[in-house]
Amino acid sequence: MDNNWIWIVVALIVIAVIVAVVLVMRQRGEQDTAHRRAKAEELRERGAEDQVEAKERTAEAAQRDAEAQRARLEADRLEREGWERAHEADRAQTQADDRLGEARKLDPDGEKREA
Secondary structure, eight states: HHHHHHHHHHHHHHHHHHHEEOOOOOOOOHHHHHHHHHHHHHHHHHHHHHHHHHHHHHHHHHHHHHHHHHHHHHHHHHHHHHHHHHHHHHHHHHHHHHHHHHHHHHOTHHHHOOO
């Protein structure tokens, strides 16, 4: 009968060890799950921040595009204005040359004055 008690005690110890191992493994699994949840939450927060930053960059890029378009339109306007003024200057020069030529024709001393 003493031998039976030994086997019963050994069996209880084995069962206790198995229960302890199962509890430790379960606790570790819960800790792992909690850690994974925390990591997922951190990634979600970073992802949300990244989205905000991406939207800000997109808005900034659109703003720069609009500024560039305004600059192109202003450059086009200034170029047209430059051409118009150059044309007016050519016309004024032509008119001045015509008047001076007419004055030379009318003035009997016109050729002497130019020399």
